[in-house]
Amino acid sequence: MAPASTAWDLAVVGAGPAGAATALGALHADPGLRVALLDRADFPRDKACGDGVAPHVLDLLADVGVTGLVDDRIPVDRLRLGRGGLVAERRTARPAWVVPRRILDARLADAAVAAGARLLRHRVRDLRQHPGAVVLDGELSAAVVVGADGAHSVVRRALGRPRGPVALALRGYAPVAPGRRGAQVIEFGTWHQPSYAWSFDCGDGLANVGYGELLHGDRPAPTRAHLLERLEGLLPGATEGGRHWAGHHLPLSTARWRPPSGRVLLAGDAACLVNPLTGEGIHYAVATGIAAGRAAAAALRDGRPERAGERYARATRRILLPHLRHTALAARLARSTCVLEAALRASAADQRVFDDFVELGLAWGRFTPAIALGLGRAFITPGRPTGRSQEPA
Ligand SMILES: Cc1cc2nc3c(=O)[nH]c(=O)nc-3n(C[C@H](O)[C@H](O)[C@H](O)COP(=O)(O)OP(=O)(O)OC[C@H]3O[C@@H](n4cnc5c(N)ncnc54)[C@H](O)[C@@H]3O)c2cc1C
Structure with a gap:
């Protein structure tokens, strides 16, 4: 039975970039909304990532009133792409940022709280849809729920949605090698495709270094030792003095993205939105999070929370679908x-x-x-x- 009253207008599962952005998008549209931001972890918390933040992420956040997020960080405007001795190195049109996720995600969650969200420590295990509300773990109910709970999303599974292709990557922090200072360096693999190793200068003497590759059903997933070996093979010296190694899956986007309709939406990795060419996912997470939050706010304002998914699909499809088709094609060609x-x-x-x-x-x-x-x-x-x-x- 559905509970008689709805405790929250919007419950967001996961307080990473997608979840924090969802709360920000909703509260920017309607500061009076009751928004619960649920995460199984306490913040600050680490997240395995290359920590590369595209400038477009900051543009999106500025639109929902969040500025100054990286003012104390050093911008990186050199990008070196290479493969087996072939190199393209140039300045990028706009600088990017390398911000450890322990810092970035805590700042985003703080911004969501400052905007009015309630950040609650809660691991969601179960989601039930009732005619008037969505109930999480039999104890929290909301008119709209956004699943922003990452690559292994419980919300996506509750909706019965499959995951597409997946990559696996490992990252650590190591003293930045002299030839890689002030740059984001990407060296494409010469063995499995697509694959690449990276070294992203954090600006504090350390670089975020890592290696990732697409997983194939017909061969065993690489072990941590394999990933480290491939990183060192592509970027010699990158693993020296490396610490805090952590790996994670990346649910890659395809050309066939279909957002769910109804009261339960998905954003970021939970929606399988990681760029299949580069492994970039923070921009998609923030963009789809803000769009999901806005869609929820608009549907609630109209008294039709069950239309939130439809609104979200309308808002995202126009810009996202053509781009996803192009990246899917480019990723296929790049093999x-x-x-x-x-x-x-x-x-x-x-x-x-x-x-x-x-x-x-x-x-x-x-x-x-x-x-x-x-x-x-x-x-x-x-x-x-x-x-x-x-x-x-
Ligand atoms: C090694 C590696 C390198 C990468 N490098 C880059 C990069 O340089 N730049 C880039 O843009 N992208 C990169 N990505 C991708 C990027 O990390 C993700 O796309 C991004 O984190 C997606 O954000 P999100 O908010 O959707 O998910 P997440 O950041 O994974 O956040 C999900 C949140 O949900 C919480 N959660 C999970 N399950 C539950 C639950 N059941 N209940 C409550 N809370 C839950 C988690 O604690 C977490 O806080 C990389 C990924 C990997 C693995």
Whole structure:
């Protein structure tokens, strides 16, 4: 039986970037809403991640009144992409940030609380939908629920939604190698595709270093030792002095994204939104979180909480679907060594191509004419096996 009264207007399961953004989106639209932000962990808490934060994330947060989040951090505006001696290194159109998730997520959760959310320590295990409300663990009820509970989402499972392709990645913190200072360095794998190792300078003498690859059903998942070995193989010296190693799954997006309708919404990793080219997920988490929060607020304002999912789908599909189709295509093409190397040569040769690839990998970018032209040129121009290196412009 559904409980007689609804305790919360909106309950958000998970207080990572997607969950905090959901609360912020809802409360920015209607500061009077009763919003519960539930997380199984106390904050600050760690989350295995490369810690790379695209500038677009800050734009989205500014729209819901959150500014100054990274004012004490050092921006990184150099990006080096490489594979087996082929390098494209350039300044990015806008700097990115490398912010340990222990810091970033606590700041986001604080911002949500400052906006009026109640942060509650609670591990959600069960979700039941009743005609007038959604009940969590038989004790918390809400008119709308947003599942922002990450890669292994309980809410997604309760909705009976399958997960698509998954990658596995391991990260640690190690003294930044001299040749990798002030940069985000990505070295694509030469064995399993897609795969890459990274070193992202945190600006405090340490780099976030890691390695990840797509999991295939027909071969065993790599062990921690394999992941460390592959990281060291691609970026020699990266693991030296490394600490705080932690691994996690990345639920990759596909071209067939279908948000659920009704009172229960999904955002971020729970909605399987990690870029299949780059492993970027914070931008999607914040973007879909804010959209879910706004959709919930609008549906509640109309007295139709059961329409929240429909509103969310309308708001997200237009921008998200074309982008997801393009990234799915790009990720498929990038499995071919020839295409990957052509993309690196094209990025080394042309700033526009480089910038468009960065947009495709970090935000809402698409497969642009500049990318197609650049790839075409790279294919017809005979490439040297140890292609050109481009110093920052
Ligand atoms: C190794 C690695 C490197 C990555 N590097 C980058 C990068 O550099 N840049 C980037 O943008 N993305 C990166 N990603 C992806 C990024 O980490 C995720 O996309 C992002 O964390 C998604 O945010 P989220 O809020 O959806 O989920 P999460 O950050 O996973 O947050 C989910 C929250 O839900 C809580 N929770 C889970 N289950 C429950 C439950 N049952 N009840 C209550 N609470 C629950 C958890 O405690 C957690 O706080 C990386 C991922 C990995 C694994």
